[in-house]
Amino acid sequence: MSYKRENDLVSVVVTNYNNENYIGACLDSILNQSYKNIEIILVNDASTDKSINVINEWINNNENKINENFITVIDLPRNVGFSGAVTVGLFASKGEFIAFHDGDDVSHEKRIEEQVKYLKDNNNLNAVGCDYMVFSDENLEPVYRLNGITFGVDDIKDIYAKGGHCVCYGTLLFRGEVFDKVGGLSRNLNLVEDYEYITKLLPFGIDNMTHKLYYYRDHVNQRSKGLLDSTNKPKSEEDLKVLVVFDKFNIGGTETHALALVKGLIDSNINVIVASNDGPLKDEFKKLDCKIYNVDFPLTLVENEEEKLMYENKLKDIITIESVNIVHAHQSPSGSICIDVCNQLKIPCIFTIHGLYYQDIISDKLKLATEVISVSNPVYDWLLNYGITSTIVPNFIDFDTFSNTNKLQDIRKELNIKKDAFVALYCSRFAWGKTLVAENFIRVCRDIKRLEDVDIHALIIGDGPDIDKITQFCKRSNDILKNEYIHMIGPKTKLNDYYNSCDCVVGTGRVAIEAMAFNKPVIASGNLGYFGILKDENLEESWNTYFADHKFNKVNNASYLYKDLKYIIYNKNKFKSLSNTGNTWAKQKFDTKSNIKSIINIYQRAIDKSDYIY
Structure with missing residues (x-):
């Protein structure tokens, strides 16, 4: 930032797109906060309704109640989408604290006061959300619905480690210095940008307050409806075509995990293709009902551009021939190539991290993967230290295969x-x-x-x-x-x-x-x-x-x-x-069965990030 953040000031970032019927109530709820050291950064994302007129009228009607610095309206000349609009607002913020607020929702009058106090009382935390209630145009009286909000720093972390969601974006208030470190929202994650941003905050300490300080408006045009209605994905699990990639058919933990993964996916009626280099474990993969491509992947990251292009073209050929719609990588040399190819072809890349030895890609390349899986709690914590949120899916085995059967050899x-x-x-x-x-x-x-x-x-x-x-x-x-x-x-x-x-x-x-x-x-x-x-x-x-x-x-x-x-x-x-x-x-x-279900859920979540096309 080019300026020092103002002590105790709360910058409330509000984005608006076609909320002419609701933006006034939103602004009223912020104006009526018991905590008065507030600025509103309102980003109008090129609305096509009369929102900007409503906003200007609201400012005129309240000019006796607000000072000239209370609200800054940024009227974008073209629509940049939710994540772009939020990020514009974040960069305009000046406060020691930043609060998110959706333009169609309202806040309890004590929300900002209680959340600021909560962070000041808990120096180990840098972000806090809260529980919320729901109302609608037909029923303006807020009611409580079960919503999955979880309380406690460790419990929240565990939920996200399992791929869950338990913090409401609109309820968040966090220290501005955190934004200065992690930046804004990712623009290539349509409809799930807020989820991804919450995962960025996890390493800094995040909790939820049990007080219901936010009121969520349920209406037909709200942005989150798009996520539920998304059809830009395979229609069923059987439509998935997964390319599993690792360096070589060696005998080791990563490779035997890949073998169990491929077998489990096939048993779940998922189409699987494997790409790897010749090695002693290849015969075990041949026993499975999947197509195998031999690719002589290097054992270190490729630096030479010509060599890199050669490997990229090999993977692109496989993906095109087999109509692959998701890639699952496991090791740095081959996985790094997978990430680049997937981003070029706009298909999801899942990357499983099997240990603490991925230093060659953790600071840059790994952050470009669509989803990251960690095989243990220590790996999950290690990734968090680098700002990477993952889902824990442990190594798994088929307990029906590994059991005290009769010995074939004495x-x-x-x-x-x-x-x-x-x-x-x-x-x-x-x-x-x-x-x-x-x-x-x-x-x-x-x-x-x-x-x-x-x-x-x-x-x-x-x-x-x-x-x-x-x-x-x-x-x-x-x-x-x-x-x-x-x-x-x-x-x-x-x-x-x-x-x-x-x-x-x-x-x-x-x-x-x-x-x-x-x-x-x-x-x-x-x-x-x-x-x-x-x-x-x-x-x-x-x-x-x-x-x-x-x-x-x-x-x-x-x-x-x-x-x-x-x-x-x-x-x-x-x-x-x-x-x-x-x-x-x-x-x-x-056991394989439950963990394969978790991995398939991750595949589907990656595909739901609808920037990807098929």
């Missing part, structure tokens, strides 16, 4: 492991902090065998850039033990028999969920740190760290793992009931 027999021996399993991609976890796991199993005289065998499954390092560490450990107790299995696409054959699983994220599906005790140790044994009383806490993969309460230290693994070995029977509880809890939170 893993113990193949590996010469006795039936009564204790088998611990570690499964992960060997990269970043998970390589350290793998080394700790091998070291602990080796030392328990040496020091506790326990017949323990370790199974290590996975792939990644550090696989040779882990393989050599297994060999050295077996040399110390003078026998093969540490079994380097390597990459596997099917883990059921290994889960069935083990007594305990050490892992994080998706592996922890799969282990609970098999009723196995889990020790959570992840990319960021150590959580420990999953128990009845800490299951929700473990989810809030994503099993130590996205947040942690301890650093990864072999001594913690030694203590916990030893405890499970000597209390093996105790963990049968605990693991059953874990299975029930995990199924409620991570």
Whole structure:
């Protein structure tokens, strides 16, 4: 801003388009506020009715009650739409506080006074809305209707994290310095600009007051009716054609999530196309009823313009040939290209963020995605720090597939492991902090065998850039033990028999969920740190760290793992009931069926942003 905001002044931003019958009542309600340090910024968005005449007449009739600075009328020469008009008003505001107000609604006389006091009493908050009542031309007496308004900063945040809506735009009052940081409304989100702006305010702290200080007018021409009547979208879920894109058919958490996503969408009768580069997991995708395009995506962001254009044209060809109407990306190199292509073709791009390692796109490119999905609470909070609001949909699995079915392979027999021996399993991609976890796991199993005289065998499954390092560490450990107790299995696409054959699983994220599906005790140790044994009383806490993969309460230290693994070995029977509880809890939170519904809802919400065409 080119000027300092005026202390205690409240700038009320009112937009008007063809509200000749209602704008006078709106202005009266602002004039009659008990809080008097107010300026009105009224933006007339090139109305085609007699609104501007009504506004000027109102000013003339009240000239004895107002000073020359009380109301500023900005009469736009052409219609710029709701978001453009609001943004014009925001830039004209001078107050320490800014209040929104729809031109067809009215406010309780105490609204501004109580909201200003609320923010002054709560320095940790920067925005506040309130509950409201509804009236109409036929019934001018306001009545209360259930409206979904939620109270409490954390509860509001949780609602938006799940893709919900619980703050009424017209009731908002916020500190002007917040606008100076986040700017105005996005103009490419027709009919949902106010929702998107509220999500911009979330990182600054937002709450609702329980007092009903706003009166919402229900009438046939109101702007929000357009959202309900929008037909610019596929007529049913079956009309969706989703292109799922990721870098390569590797064996890892992101790729296996994509596999579960594609299978879940197909089971829901959604048309799915997959684009990725050749890799070991491709055969599993071939078993699904979907078309696969091989695209040799790079493993880093493309900087060369010619190379970038080549990839863009490949994606455009797929989208055109398959009549794709929504793209779902998962990784930075391929996903960055998807965002650019979708914006060029005016189709929605959904981007799932699987961890805290998207620094290459989080500050700029990711903000251009239509919708962002986060797989955990820590990822959601991390994105908020960059001004990106997402919807939490966790990694999910088909619990009908991951269960204690009859073993197809006798893993113990193949590996010469006795039936009564204790088998611990570690499964992960060997990269970043998970390589350290793998080394700790091998070291602990080796030392328990040496020091506790326990017949323990370790199974290590996975792939990644550090696989040779882990393989050599297994060999050295077996040399110390003078026998093969540490079994380097390597990459596997099917883990059921290994889960069935083990007594305990050490892992994080998706592996922890799969282990609970098999009723196995889990020790959570992840990319960021150590959580420990999953128990009845800490299951929700473990989810809030994503099993130590996205947040942690301890650093990864072999001594913690030694203590916990030893405890499970000597209390093996105790963990049968605990693991059953874990299975029930995990199924409620991570089963495919409910989470696929959430993703389809996100697809439909993205399509409802009717700037996109099909």
